[in-house]
Amino acid sequence: MGVGKQSSPPPPPPRWAVELNNPPPSRPKNTSNIPDPPGFSAQRAIGGKQKTSQLPARKPPTQEETDILKLKKSWEIALAPGKQLPMQLIMSYMSGNSLQIFSLMMVAMLFKGPLQAIAATNSTFTKLETEGNKGKMILVKATFVGMQFMLLALGVWKIGQMGLLPTTQSDWVAFEGERICLEKAYFAT
Incomplete structure (x- = not known):
């Protein structure tokens, strides 16, 4: 029937595939001409062995130094709620004063977080x-407790802005007594 088509050899693989399968040999790193960093002293052994460090052993910190470091860390923890205050203030402002689920959850978190932190004050600082x-x-x-009270004050301010605090006279009408008039005026007819 006919002359068959001659098949041509497949095309050569792309260069990236050849380089991926046969990576070029890595060059040896010549670090002999790089000086050691300041403060680092090392002796090079002859015969290709690794460097051995001859640094003096670091002395362990004294109890006084440890106490100072623990006190600094304690101050960081104690001042952390103060760093949250501007963010919480902006979030309170942005959530609005209407009674919505987002603003109510925001107020609940403004009360829950500081109250839990105040209750756990001793356990927060026991390790330090x-x-x-x-x-x-x-x-x-x-x-630390003062910073938490500032966050609580922000929560009280927020519920006051939302109208949930009984601060007006109309909120206490049920407890008002009837006023007794000292004088009565009658119209002349």
Whole structure:
């Protein structure tokens, strides 16, 4: 029947495929001409062995240094709620004063978070409190509780803006007594 088509050889694979299957040999890194960084002293062994470091051993920190570091960390934890205050203020403003689920959840979180943090004040600082810094930790804990009270005050301000606090006279009408008139005026007829 006929002459068959001659098949041509398949095209060569692309260059990226060849390089992927046969990566080029890696060049040896020549680090002998790179100087050591300042403060680093090392001796190079002869014969291709690795460098051995001859740095002096670091002395462990004293108890006083540890107390100072723990006190600094305690202050960071105590001042952290104060850093949240501007963000919470902006979120309170942006959520609006109408009674909606978002603004009500926002107010609930403004009360729940600080109340839980105040209740857990001692457990928050137990890992950082030692005999050496026990007197100074009282001020740290007081600052932490004060910051939490500032967040609570923001929550009270928010529910006041929403109209949920009974601050007007009309909120207390049920407890008002009847006024007794001292004088009565009658119209002349």
